[in-house]
Amino acid sequence: MLLEQIIIYGTVILFCLAIVMIYLRKLKQASEVVEAKIEKAKEEGLHEPVSLHPVIDLSTCIQSGACIEACPEKDIIGILNGGGVLINASSCVGHGACFHACPVEAISLVIGTEKRGVDLPHVSENYETNVPGIYIAGELGGMGLIKNSVEQGSAAVENMVKLGFKKDDSTLDLLIVGAGPAGIAASLTAKKYKLNFVTLEQDTLGGTVFTFPRSKIVMTAPMDLPLYGKVKLYDTSKGELLDLWNKALSKNNINIQEKTKVEAIERKNGHFKVTTQKGVEYKTKQVLLAIGRRGSPRKLGVAGAK
Numbered sequence: 001m002l003l004e005q006i007i008i009y010g011t012v013i014l015f016c017l018a019i020v021m022i023y024l025r026k027l028k029q030a031s032e033v034v035e036a037k038i039e040k041a042k043e044e045g046l047h048e049p050v051s052l053h054p055v056i057d058l059s060t061c062i063q064s065g066a067c068i069e070a071c072p073e074k075d076i077i078g079i080l081n082g083g084g085v086l087i088n089a090s091s092c093v094g095h096g097a098c099f100h101a102c103p104v105e106a107i108s109l110v111i112g113t114e115k116r117g118v119d120l121p122h123v124s125e126n127y128e129t130n131v132p133g134i135y136i137a138g139e140l141g142g143m144g145l146i147k148n149s150v151e152q153g154s155a156a157v158e159n160m161v162k163l164g165f166k167k168d169d170s171t172l173d174l175l176i177v178g179a180g181p182a183g184i185a186a187s188l189t190a191k192k193y194k195l196n197f198v199t200l201e202q203d204t205l206g207g208t209v210f211t212f213p214r215s216k217i218v219m220t221a222p223m224d225l226p227l228y229g230k231v232k233l234y235d236t237s238k239g240e241l242l243d244l245w246n247k248a249l250s251k252n253n254i255n256i257q258e259k260t261k262v263e264a265i266e267r268k269n270g271h272f273k274v275t276t277q278k279g280v281e282y283k284t285k286q287v288l289l290a291i292g293r294r295g296s297p298r299k300l301g302v303a304g305a306k
């Protein structure tokens with residue numbers, strides 16, 4: 001009887017050990033594949049992120065793999081020795097799908113790395129810079145994604161209103177530079193508070209979103225668009241987003257001045273003088289920079305160039 005029991009227990013233990021060994025071997029093999037991919041990415045110069053990319057907190061990561069499944073690009077993230085790692089980080093285009101998919105919030109989206117530092121402007125919790133009256137919202141401040149930019153654009157203007165400023169009939173209350181998601185949300189919020197404002201856009205309404213390929217799946221999360229309401233979008237398209245923004249702006253009679261690049265902002269006595277490339281000057285009490293991080297891309301000047 002005793003011998004029988006020993007044999008049964010022994011078999012069960014051996015069976016369990018075998019399962020654990022197989023599992024560990026599989027993990028090791030999977031890690032080796034990821035390791036090889038990282039080496040290849042390093043050789044090809046694709047390992048180091050160039051812009052927005054995920055950073056994984058290994059103390060929180062539970063290797064669910066949800067980030068890898070959610071990412072529409074290939075091999076940006078992998079699992080190595082029990083934790084998430086970046087593989088072809090330079091191919092990350094900032095969809096933010098990994099960030100939304102992670103069940104334990106182990107992912108944050110970051111611009112710049114230890115090796116490739118990016119200078120980020122210092123802004124207060126109100127989005128005001130060290131130049132009183134100049135605010136920053138959206139990707140320029142270091143946080144990417146459409147939803148974040150929309151929220152920051154609204155919050156920056158809400159804060160300006162809360163902090164209060166002296167109205168002056170001879171100047172604008174606010175000049176918004178850039179009409180990407182942050183500038184659009186800021187314009188709607190400025191309208192909500194009946195501010196005397198203008199929005200200048202060097203290119204075309206929509207910002208970086210306007211430059212997305214037509215067929216790209218745009219991943220986002222529900223957000224509040226001022227004077228419009230809750231926008232419940234997850235996987236959408238550039239066309240749907242642009243239609244929605246155009247609808248919200250035209251419903252509220254907001255006219256964004258496109259093809260108008262801001263060239264200079266100077267502090268004058270109690271206001272700012274903003275000069276456009278065309279030489280037009282504006283006097284404004286406050287400025288919101290919602291210019292993203294793409295700069296002013298040079299164009300080919302041929303039909304179809306965006």
Ligand SMILES: Cc1cc2nc3c(=O)[nH]c(=O)nc-3n(C[C@H](O)[C@H](O)[C@H](O)COP(=O)(O)OP(=O)(O)OC[C@H]3O[C@@H](n4cnc5c(N)ncnc54)[C@H](O)[C@@H]3O)c2cc1C
Binds near residue numbers: 139144145181206263
């Ligand atoms: C390829 C790609 C794919 C992406 N996919 C997604 C996605 O699926 N989901 C997601 O949430 N995010 C995505 N992102 C990130 C998202 O597009 C940005 O985070 C977001 O557009 C930032 O909004 P913003 O308003 O801060 O800046 P932008 O959208 O960059 O807008 C800034 C605007 O300011 C204007 N501007 C700049 N300088 C001046 C000037 N001197 N005078 C006047 N105007 C000026 C620019 O022309 C531009 O229109 C993606 C980004 C890229 C590059």
